[in-house]
Amino acid sequence: MKKRQKWKKNLMVMTAMTGLGFSVFYPDFSTPTSAVGQPDLPLPKEESFSIVQLEVPNQNAKDKLLELGIDLTHRASENNGIFEVDAVVTPTEISMLKTFGIKVKDTLVTEKQWKTRAAEREAALQQETNLTAAEDSLKILRANHYTNQSETFLYIEAKSTAGASASTALTATWTENGVEKSATLSRKVDAGEYLYHYLEVPVSTIPASVKLESSLGGAASSAVTEWLGKDKPGNPQTHYVKDFVDHYMDPTELYERAENLAKEFPDLVDIIEMPNKTNGYRRLAQAQIGSTQENSVVVTSKAWGHEGGNDISVEFKNPGSNDSSLKINVEGKKVLVDLANNSSGQIISTAKQVVDAINADSSASALITANTYRGNAGTGTVSSATVKLTDGLIAPANISRDPFTVKAIRIGKHRDGSKPGVLGYAQEHAREWVTPLVTIETAERLLRNYAHDGETKKLVDNLDIFLVPSTNPDGAHYTFYDYNMQRKNMTNYCGPAQSDPNNRNNWGVDINRNHSVGSAFDGFVGASTTNCTSGTFAGPAETSEPEAKNIVWLADENPNIKFAMNIHSYGGYFMWSPGAYDANRTTLPRPTAGEEAFYWAASDTILNDIQDYRGTVILPSRTGPVPDVLYSAAGNSADYLWYEKGIYAWDFEVGADLWDKETQKWKPVGFQPSFEEGHEEAMEFANGLIGMFKVAYNQSKDHQRPTSKVVPGGGKFTGPVDVTFETSEPATIYYTLDGSRPTFESAKINLSGVREDAEALKIAKTTTLKWFSVDAAGNIEKNYNPISKDKSNYNSATITIK
Numbered sequence: 001m002k003k004r005q006k007w008k009k010n011l012m013v014m015t016a017m018t019g020l021g022f023s024v025f026y027p028d029f030s031t032p033t034s035a036v037g038q039p040d041l042p043l044p045k046e047e048s049f050s051i052v053q054l055e056v057p058n059q060n061a062k063d064k065l066l067e068l069g070i071d072l073t074h075r076a077s078e079n080n081g082i083f084e085v086d087a088v089v090t091p092t093e094i095s096m097l098k099t100f101g102i103k104v105k106d107t108l109v110t111e112k113q114w115k116t117r118a119a120e121r122e123a124a125l126q127q128e129t130n131l132t133a134a135e136d137s138l139k140i141l142r143a144n145h146y147t148n149q150s151e152t153f154l155y156i157e158a159k160s161t162a163g164a165s166a167s168t169a170l171t172a173t174w175t176e177n178g179v180e181k182s183a184t185l186s187r188k189v190d191a192g193e194y195l196y197h198y199l200e201v202p203v204s205t206i207p208a209s210v211k212l213e214s215s216l217g218g219a220a221s222s223a224v225t226e227w228l229g230k231d232k233p234g235n236p237q238t239h240y241v242k243d244f245v246d247h248y249m250d251p252t253e254l255y256e257r258a259e260n261l262a263k264e265f266p267d268l269v270d271i272i273e274m275p276n277k278t279n280g281y282r283r284l285a286q287a288q289i290g291s292t293q294e295n296s297v298v299v300t301s302k303a304w305g306h307e308g309g310n311d312i313s314v315e316f317k318n319p320g321s322n323d324s325s326l327k328i329n330v331e332g333k334k335v336l337v338d339l340a341n342n343s344s345g346q347i348i349s350t351a352k353q354v355v356d357a358i359n360a361d362s363s364a365s366a367l368i369t370a371n372t373y374r375g376n377a378g379t380g381t382v383s384s385a386t387v388k389l390t391d392g393l394i395a396p397a398n399i400s401r402d403p404f405t406v407k408a409i410r411i412g413k414h415r416d417g418s419k420p421g422v423l424g425y426a427q428e429h430a431r432e433w434v435t436p437l438v439t440i441e442t443a444e445r446l447l448r449n450y451a452h453d454g455e456t457k458k459l460v461d462n463l464d465i466f467l468v469p470s471t472n473p474d475g476a477h478y479t480f481y482d483y484n485m486q487r488k489n490m491t492n493y494c495g496p497a498q499s500d501p502n503n504r505n506n507w508g509v510d511i512n513r514n515h516s517v518g519s520a521f522d523g524f525v526g527a528s529t530t531n532c533t534s535g536t537f538a539g540p541a542e543t544s545e546p547e548a549k550n551i552v553w554l555a556d557e558n559p560n561i562k563f564a565m566n567i568h569s570y571g572g573y574f575m576w577s578p579g580a581y582d583a584n585r586t587t588l589p590r591p592t593a594g595e596e597a598f599y600w601a602a603s604d605t606i607l608n609d610i611q612d613y614r615g616t617v618i619l620p621s622r623t624g625p626v627p628d629v630l631y632s633a634a635g636n637s638a639d640y641l642w643y644e645k646g647i648y649a650w651d652f653e654v655g656a657d658l659w660d661k662e663t664q665k666w667k668p669v670g671f672q673p674s675f676e677e678g679h680e681e682a683m684e685f686a687n688g689l690i691g692m693f694k695v696a697y698n699q700s701k702d703h704q705r706p707t708s709k710v711v712p713g714g715g716k717f718t719g720p721v722d723v724t725f726e727t728s729e730p731a732t733i734y735y736t737l738d739g740s741r742p743t744f745e746s747a748k749i750n751l752s753g754v755r756e757d758a759e760a761l762k763i764a765k766t767t768t769l770k771w772f773s774v775d776a777a778g779n780i781e782k783n784y785n786p787i788s789k790d791k792s793n794y795n796s797a798t799i800t801i802k
């Protein structure tokens, strides 16, 4: 019993201190240590990270994982009661987990591999910058027409001097029967090398000439001549361009790309600037002076690093005279601390005394705040030293340090709220590099196929499409330049005891835990409200963060939004609400049986479209409500959209495991796979996102009323009867058993259990069932009006039991 209590105490300490990051377990860090007689505690060293697969033996250990704020990825599975999950951990965290019986099965990705990704991206970016810095020149290689058995085609091949960049798009225009037509060319790349752009489209008459224009400004034109191979067998396929991303993009680049699209397609695109600016890719400047926990002083600038904090320096000096007292002088941006001496000239100032002296000096405290190390009593004697403060941020100067305006790309022929809205938003979690590419690729496909592809035109003409490429740009900039594994935003809510520079990778709020439905503040599981360094820190309050407020704002401003996709990585999941359960494992209310059936039916369309690209199968075991296939995620944004705004809201986890034939095992892809793999994920999930648009389009065109019947029907029975409902399409059944007319307030048919079918009603005595059904598009069976009392065209059946 005693032992258990000790564990509990240590656990509380660990909970406060660990999480993802450089923090290390020091059980007695809060106990004041005397300066004499006890050895000083060393400062924690920065540790490297890896993604490992953990084997969690039981529910208790699983709960511990969440409690400790271990930084879990989105990939998890359960086999014979043993839970396996990928986590981002340090060696210290690994040894701590072992004490709870949690084993490391496999190391999946090392810090070195993440660094390689950043370097690869830099190289690609440099190439892109070199290529797209100036107007390109175009060369038309051929412009031909030919006619096969059934169709006449226009075929164009051209080269751009900037063709090696996937963002360089060439558009051809020509005239058929006096009508101007246009289409975007496809980019031909082989083994990573750009060859040329091309286009093959059926034409109604042979155009005399074609004109080519590049998105970079280059232009060329050519007469159209006949290709000799008149009888060349052709396959009159629709011309459809894709593949517009060729490297991982940071938010600055993503939003520049978005702005460029809006300029190029003013009739189809608006850029929406969302009102809640982020805190910004910025930090206060800091330094830590000292060699142990007892004698360390942490200083933090009042100004942001880039606004003067980085210019501050602090010097601890032995004045060289005996019996001198502690004095603070400030010269410009230099804080000079003359340390106190004893009669033999030895320094006697302790960390705590220096901290108090700095904070009491008005000139020094105008520049900086001083603290002891992580709440230490600071009884250790300090040494002379000179340090320069720094915010530690290393992104190049073109990455703004100011609060960032998050934008949505709004695409549609009619962007006035009159069409059904669909929303795709990515990168709530900063390190998920593939996710923004899904939105950019989707935007490019919609715009560049609009002129020529009927299916695309149908979607763009009939939907109001909102795409947010990077919900969490500050964290995303940080993940590209400073720390690959950043998940949260950059806002530090930790007090002084957690705000030393060694904790800089642990601050921030998990944007997908900051929402107000099923939140950790209401007791739901899967986020921390108290541990500011936890990987799933929910923030100081519900919807405290601008990144979360923006998604709420977008849904408020655009009540036409009916479908949403929250795009994450990795693991290859397709999920919907409920997304969280409470301490008793009671989930948020399940969708009705009809809604659940609609979710599954839509999955069929969306997952088939994903599979079309390269055969990736999103597994049935990774499809369904979040807690059924992954874990509880308190305060996630999809739950907010579904429960609060009535939006059909899904989560994608892009990056399905790859099957390794050699080992006969599924292999995870990680947050930042080689671009070769990341590119494929972006392509297949852009297919999936467009699949969701098709679902939205089909739903908007659904005016067919559902029909339903009970099985067995009304009649005479000798004993209790199980009654089920059959509907012509996914639809919610509202019913009564007391003879009253059914309304929207009546009972609904729910699921009989997790991942099961609709429930059956057990009828034990003679009962008249009255009911109606409503499909996902809101069509009501038989045009019944449940609100108006004079209508009675609902269904009715009497079960008579003798």
Ligand SMILES: [Zn+2]
Binding pocket: 074, 428, 429, 432, 568, 569
């Ligand atoms: Zn995520």
